[in-house]
Each structure stands twice: as C-alpha cells, then as structure tokens.
Amino acid sequence: MTKVAIIAANGGLFDAYKVFNIATAAAASDAEVGIFFTFEGLNLIHNEANKNLPIPEGREHFQEGFQQANVPSIEELVTIAKDLDVKLIACQMTMDVMNLKKEDFIDGIEVGGTATFVEYAKDANISLTF
Amino acid sequence: MMEAAKVLDAKGLACPMPVVRTKKAMDELHSGEVLEVHVTDKGAMNDMPAWAKASGHELIEQTEDGAVQKFWIKKN
Numbered sequence: 764m765t766k767v768a769i770i771a772a773n774g775g776l777f778d779a780y781k782v783f784n785i786a787t788a789a790a791a792s793d794a795e796v797g798i799f800f801t802f803e804g805l806n807l808i809h810n811e812a813n814k815n816l817p818i819p820e821g822r823e824h825f826q827e828g829f830q831q832a833n834v835p836s837i838e839e840l841v842t843i844a845k846d847l848d849v850k851l852i853a854c855q856m857t858m859d860v861m862n863l864k865k866e867d868f869i870d871g872i873e874v875g876g877t878a879t880f881v882e883y884a885k886d887a888n889i890s891l892t893f
Numbered sequence: 894m895m896e897a898a899k900v901l902d903a904k905g906l907a908c909p910m911p912v913v914r915t916k917k918a919m920d921e922l923h924s925g926e927v928l929e930v931h932v933t934d935k936g937a938m939n940d941m942p943a944w945a946k947a948s949g950h951e952l953i954e955q956t957e958d959g960a961v962q963k964f965w966i967k968k969n
Contacts, residue, residue, distance in 0.1 A: 765947070788909035788940075791916040792947035834907045843913055 765794040768884035770892040774806030776816040776837070781893045782807060783840035789889075790847035797887075798844075799880040800872075801854035804893075805861065808851055808868050813837055845871050852879060897929035897965060898922055904933045904961060911937050912944045915966070919950065922968045927953065930964045937962055 767789045771782045782798060790796045806812040816837060818825060835843075844851070851872040858864070858874065865874055873879075884890055901918045903911045911932045919928055930941065938957075941964045945952040951967040 784909050788912055791909065791913045792944050793916075793949070794947070832907045833905055835910055840909075847913075847916075 765789070765792070765889065766887040767794050767796045767889045767891070768880070768887035769796070769798040769890075770880070771798055771800045771804035771807055772802050773893060774803030774812070774816065776818050777822075778804070778893050779807045779813070779816050779837045780834070780840075783837065783844055785891065786849050787840055787843050787847060790844065790849050794889075795850075796844075796847075797850035797852060797880075797883045799852045799854060799875075799877075799883075801857050805853060805857055805863065805868075807837070808841070808853060808872055809863070810867055810869055813841065813869070841869060850883070852883070896927065898926035900929045900931070902931050903937075904931050906932070906934060908934055908936050908940065910934075912940055915941070915944060916948070919948070919966070919968055924968050926968050928966050928968065930966065932962050932964070933960050937964075941966070 769782060769786060786796050786798055800808055806816060852875045853868055853872050855874050855876050899918060901914060903914050911934050915930050922928055942952050945966050949969045953967050954965040956963045
C-alpha cells in the first residue's frame with residue numbers, strides 16, 4: 764500500500780490547496796495519508812482561520828479563477844479528507860507557542876509531536892513538504 | 894459500448910473531485926461491474942488511468958467526445 768507523509772508548514776490559501784488536493788487524491792487512490800500541521804500550517808485546520816485563508820498579495824484576482832474553475836472550498840476538501848481517513852496531526856509544540864487548544868481546531872484531528880510524525884513517516888513511499 | 898452498472902456524471906468538477914467521486918462511486922459497485930464516468934476536467938485524461946492503476950481497477954475504454962471524456966472502469 765502506498766503511504767504518503769505530508770508536512771504542512773504554511774498557512775495561505777494556495778498552500779491549503781496544494782496540501783489537501785494531493786492528500787485527497789492520494790487517499791482516493793487507496794493510499795494511506797497523514798498530514799503534520801506545524802507553524803502557519805496550523806491555519807489550514809483552525810476552526811476560524813481555515814474559512815478565510817489569505818491569498819498572496821497581488822494574486823487576489825485568482826479568487827475569480829477558483830470560482831470559474833469550480834474548485835471545491837477548503838472546508839469541503841477537509842471534510843473529504845476526513846471521510847477518506849486522512850490522518851490530521853497538529854503539532855503540539857507550535858500550538859503551545861501560539862497558545863492554541865485542541866478545541867480551536869476542526870473535529871477529528873490528533874495532536875502530536877515530531878516523534879509522532881517521524882514514526883508515521885518512517886516507512887512512507889512519498890514524503891512532501893508544503 | 895460497454896454495459897455499465899452505474900454512470901457517474903463528474904462534468905464541471907475540478908481536480909481532485911473527479912477521482913474522489915469516482916472512488917466513492919466505485920465503492921458501491923461489486924467486483925467485475927463497470928463504472929462509466931463522464932468528466933470535463935482536462936487533467937482527467939491522465940488522472941483517470943493513473944487512478945485506476947493505483948486503485949487496482951481496470952480501465953477498459955476511454956473516449957473523447959468534444960469537451961467530455963468518458964471512461965469505463967471495471968472494478969477489481
């Protein structure tokens with residue numbers, strides 16, 4: 764079985780699409796998928812922040828393109844990811860630094876440290892960082 | 894044309910939704926049954942064969958009719 768390990772370390776809208784498109788496509792192709800969210804990447808699973816992720820400055824016109832291309836929303840992709848059993852791990856240390864609690868995040872996440880991710884990723888066929 | 898147990902209309906959907914919907918539809922079929930998928934996402938031309946290969950199903954036929962691509966995939 765293909766195993767995919769992803770680190771999400773950035774918190775913009777484009778970052779979110781890169782992470783969740785690959786995660787859901789892989790999970791839909793019967794791969795085991797786990798994502799470790801750290802630093803700004805925590806935005807992608809934050810209850811409030813992930814509803815309004817920033818678009819890079821000067822690229823605001825992409826918003827229209829997303830709609831025209833009928834691209835699913837990040838909330839939709841997160842729901843699909845959970846439905847396909849993608850493991851979502853929030854980085855404990857970054858949460859402490861940013862003073863965030865598990866309740867600040869969407870349901871169904873796990874909280875763990877780097878050792879949790881390393882253990883998960885050690886036999887992954889595909890490792891990606893965004 | 895191949896007899897399909899189910900037809901999935903995934904037209905107008907962008908990546909990764911065609912493969913996500915295809916996976917969901919395929920989950921409901923029995924082994925040996927054929928799923929017919931209609932897609933307009935241009936990436937699907939390569940994505941659907943890749944999905945079938947990764948998921949262990951057999952892509953039997955693939956056609957292009959204007960903007961609409963059609964795939965017949967047999968469940969393993």
